[in-house]
Amino acid sequence: MDRSRAFALAAFTAAALNATALLGSAALLAPGLPPHPPAEAWTYVREHLVAWRIGWGLWMAAAASLALFYRAWGRAVAPEARLARHVALALVAVGLAVDWASEIYLLSVPPVPPAEGEVFFDDLAFERAAHERYAFLGMGVAANGLYTAAGTVFFLLAFSDRSPFPRGLALASVPVWISGFLLCGATLLDHHPGVEGLTVLTIGGFTAFAAACGWRYWRRPPRLDTL
Numbered sequence: 001m002d003r004s005r006a007f008a009l010a011a012f013t014a015a016a017l018n019a020t021a022l023l024g025s026a027a028l029l030a031p032g033l034p035p036h037p038p039a040e041a042w043t044y045v046r047e048h049l050v051a052w053r054i055g056w057g058l059w060m061a062a063a064a065s066l067a068l069f070y071r072a073w074g075r076a077v078a079p080e081a082r083l084a085r086h087v088a089l090a091l092v093a094v095g096l097a098v099d100w101a102s103e104i105y106l107l108s109v110p111p112v113p114p115a116e117g118e119v120f121f122d123d124l125a126f127e128r129a130a131h132e133r134y135a136f137l138g139m140g141v142a143a144n145g146l147y148t149a150a151g152t153v154f155f156l157l158a159f160s161d162r163s164p165f166p167r168g169l170a171l172a173s174v175p176v177w178i179s180g181f182l183l184c185g186a187t188l189l190d191h192h193p194g195v196e197g198l199t200v201l202t203i204g205g206f207t208a209f210a211a212a213c214g215w216r217y218w219r220r221p222p223r224l225d226t227l
Contacts, residue, residue, distance in 0.1 A: 004217045007072040011214035014062075014069035015207045021062035022203045028055035034136075035192040042128060056107040063099045063143070067092050069210055070150060076217070077165040078157040085157070088150040095146030102138035105131075133190075140187030140195060144202070148180030169209075169216055176205040 032045040032052055045052045070092045074085040155177060157163055158170035179201040186194030 003072075003075065007076050008214040008216075008218035010065075010069045010072040011210045011217065014065040015210035015214065017058070017062040017065040018203050018210070019207045021058040022200065022207070024055050024058040025199075028052065028058075034190075038128070053107045056103045060100055060103050063096055063103075066147065066206075067096045070147075070154070073154055073213070076213075077154050077163055077170070078160070079164070080162050081157055081160065084153060088153040091146045091150040091153075095143040095150070098138045098146070099143035102135040102143070105135045136187060141184045144180055144187070145184045148177050148184070151180070152177045166216065169212060172212060173205075173209045176202060176209055179205060 028048075028051040032041045032048075034041070036044070071089060074089055078085045151173065155170055155173055158165040158167060179198050183195065183198040183202050186198050
């Protein structure tokens with residue numbers, strides 16, 4: 001398989017998995033996330049533990065597919081700018097590590113014996129909610145910020161004279177990077193409506209962009225002989 005088709009497959013895979021994770025978040029994770037009260041959220045998690053873990057597993061798969069997309073996109077957008085490409089991919093690698101660490105923490109829910117009583121359960125729920133805040137910061141600020149920074153680097157490289165990447169397609173990614181940086185701010189400020197809305201915009205926008213890349217490179221691939 002040539003490299004253009006390989007990039008198209010990576011793009012289609014990333015689009016499909018990120019769209020699935022976004023839908024899975026609404027169906028499987030939302031009742032266990034803020035702004036629901038900690039005790040109510042944790043009750044949902046404990047009663048739907050399999051669904052909860054599947055939901056975060058989908059996000060882990062989506063993050064891995066995103067990293068593979070970036071790797072293929074870097075080769076397509078900047079075949080000769082190796083240093084800039086490697087720097088951007090290093091940002092993605094660190095972001096993926098933080099992302100997975102945060103998601104592994106969130107899907108690991110320790111059992112609480114029912115016999116311990118409601119007050120004890122509520123105390124543990126509030127304690128876990130405090131710890132979860134760090135996981136959300138890891139995903140929404142650190143990982144998302146690094147992914148967005150790397151995407152911005154590739155976007156800028158697309159406008160270099162030697163880049164074979166279609167500039168119109170690169171321009172279509174602008175809303176993704178804008179909403180990605182805004183999502184960092186909303187997460188940092190713990191603004192739940194903003195986080196929810198900007199997550200949909202960022203993931204939805206990325207899904208559309210990745211699907212467009214896949215469609216463009218599968219049907220009419222630019223020459224990538226220098227890759």
